[in-house]
């Protein structure tokens with residue numbers, strides 16, 4: 001979450017004072033609560049005719065959370081405007097970019113304005129926090145479970161990075177096996193298992209009529225485990241991606257952990273860099289072993305379904321700093 005908040009506002013979300021008793025919750029708490037609500041299965045999604053009744057009270061509980069988040073964002077906007085008036089140096093973050101553009105959007109009568117941007121920032125927090133961290137946790141678990149793959153990635157990192165301790169964005173392109181590992185992790189353990197679309201018009205797809213307004217649920221997890229598409233679909237085999245193969249935005253729609261088309265995840269470029277850089281740093285700077293219990297019983301790869309697919313048993317591993 002702090003990666004996102006630094007990128008957007010140049011602050012660490014968790015570094016502020018805790019909210020006073022009975023006071024308004026902080027942005028990070030509002031986002032965490034909203035994430036839990038968003039993950040709760042909602043009968044209204046399956047029976048749109050009764051959606052207005054909000055039977056589980058989810059919409060009712062979400063409203064105050066979003067309102068709190070937007071109030072905090074208002075304060076961040078206001079503070080930045082004061083900083084600008086006081087000629088503080090620019091931070092070059094998303095907040096600066098929005099304030100630089102705001103006047104232009106107003107002049108053009110654009111649909112983008114302060115209110116839609118606050119919605120986007122809130123969406124980015126909810127959609128962008130657990131997705132990347134869960135992917136890294138699954139990757140570490142898969143590598144600890146497959147030591148020969150772990151050794152191969154570490155070998156590649158040693159060849160490319162040598163004694164360098166800081167992994168840089170430009171290094172990612174030189175690490176094809178690490179890229180293949182990340183693809184294989186996102187194929188087997190896509191942090192977002194399903195995504196929802198609505199048909200804007202009645203369309204025919206492969207002989208089926210999909211009426212306008214239909215909610216379509218895309219099961220990413222099932223596409224990634226389809227034996228008609230993948231050889232040994234349940235096997236962790238990064239090598240399958242070494243020939244170039246599918247990419248996250250390939251038209252073949254085989255590997256779709258970020259969705260696809262016009263609504264493809266807007267955080268893909270950030271998630272791509274974050275996951276590769278953090279994983280590369282963890283693997284290059286440390287040696288990893290499992291605690292005794294997991295050594296004996298194996299890593300529990302059971303999935304827990306929520307807004308993201310997380311590990312039912314959170315991964316525990318022991319790190320030992322490497323001498324580089």
Ligand code: HEM
Pocket residue numbers: 004123124125127128129131132135190191192195196256257258259260261263264265266267268270271275
């Ligand atoms: C490994 C990490 C991530 C995965 C697997 C992931 C996956 C997804 C998926 C499957 C969707 C739905 C796309 C569709 O409907 O076709 C989505 C949407 C979205 N993601 Fe991500 N995401 C990740 C990271 C991020 C990050 C870091 C951010 C924020 C910077 C982010 C922001 C969003 C937003 C705002 C949407 C909604 C886009 C829209 O509806 O137009 N995601 N993501």
